[in-house]
Amino acid sequence: MRRALTLLVMIVSLTAQPAEAYLHLTSSTGSTQTPLKWNQTRVRWFATDRGVAGVTAGQFQTAVAAGFATWEAVPTASVAFQFVGFTSAAPFDDDGISTFGFDAQPDLDRVLGATSFVVDRLTGEIVESDVFFNSIFTWSTAAAGDASRFDLQSVATHEIGHFVGLGHSAIGETEIRPDGGRRVIASGAVMFPISLGRGTTADRTLQPDDIAGVSDLYPDDDFDDTTGAISGRVVRNGTGVIGAHVIAFNPKTGVIIGGFSIGAGGTFQIAGLTPGAHVIRVEPLDDADIDSFFSPNGIDVDFQVTLLPRLIVAPAGGASDRFDVSVRPK
């Protein structure tokens, strides 16, 4: 789900998977959490046959197909999609087909788009997923973007990230606007929950955090052997901190990949890292609404941004020894 200013949770009864990088959507059954993912080798999707001002149905389908192609082109992931055809069905119809289309949702006046799922809660298999784009906003499919409109392909690429089972990334910086919403200063992932704004086409291009997330969910044959993971725990006065945002920065590659301390006792794991030494930075989840990531219950934001005075090595095909990051109250 992507919003213009603030986020409205649309993915009901889904939680974040603990102990993983980025955020994978999961299905909860008792204490068991199963990642949501497609089991089909080629996921079929439909586009609605209705356009909006400035975007025809054909242009809409082309922009969404480009978004799908972006995810399908990730070399370390094995996930494929197939456009089946146009449909008169509306997004969010529980009809057994995955539909992308425009819909007017004036009550969601800060939501650009959202993704819904029908899932098998036992296996986590996604059975159907629909994506709507809010037609109360103005949209563009111009190759270079349109300064007064939101870029459809960028938002589609974000929503397709949800469509394949990814949650939101917290790699980004925002500031509070006078109206109470947030303005994005910078982001490091297409899956950051808040758009960079009208006119920009930056989110047509996946970032390393997005690539690591989809590759971890749909790994190709070599992914697990050629990448590494780090695992640790965020603690304050010896007690685990739940919901801290942890990033791993590789100075050699310049790549930033993030995760959350949402495992038991404040544990986290960040997978899909280029093997090598990483700088670790921990911050409270304060650049977007917490409920845009997971249930806000028990999430701790009362601690200072902390840089770990150790370099943590992600070995190829394995994980680091578990380490602690001690944070102090604000």
Next chain:
Amino acid sequence: MTVRASLIAVLVLLAAATARAQTDPPLHHLQLGAGVGFFGGAALGDADANLRTSGTDPYRLFATATQQAGTIALDLHAAIDLTRRVGLEAHTLFARPDVRTSITNDVESAPSVDAVERLDQYLIDGGVVIRLNELRMEGWVPLVTAGAGYLRQLHEGLTLSEHGHLFYFGGGVRRVLRLRPKGFFRGLGARGDVRLNILSGGVTVEDNRRNHFSGSASVFVVF
């Protein structure tokens, strides 16, 4: 008279040759040495943790500058004198340097820290030794060395290795302390070296060549 003068001259030359033979290891005999020294540090590169913006300029989350610190090193070497001037040598140098990444200018004012890991570093190299016999002083023979080799660095925890190569240029002095005309052990000597090691690959940030000075003092046995 003329004959006597020539004879004296020959004797002087022989004596000089004998004296040199007594202060150099015999040719084609293996010299094995071990020593300690210092392997100098070098900057490995700078890198900013950048995020995208809606414009063209990136947004810096924090800045890093990484250095490999200098440290004590162990040096094992083997050498052989091919001629009175030229020899071959091979070195294995082991050190455990710290890699130190200074993290500064955090956008949310996190206190700056140095993030550190300790490497296990091996240099395995070989090269040529040129002895400058004409500059011998008090039995110490100056040397000029040059060669190339292999760099292996293991990250902390020994779970990941990185590889590279090196070229080196250097110099030093060597002195034979004791020689025996026969036997398994033919002699004992001391050696001092300084080197400029130009490393590529291995643990680095900017993939550029970096210069590490090293120095060592060692003793060697002639077989």
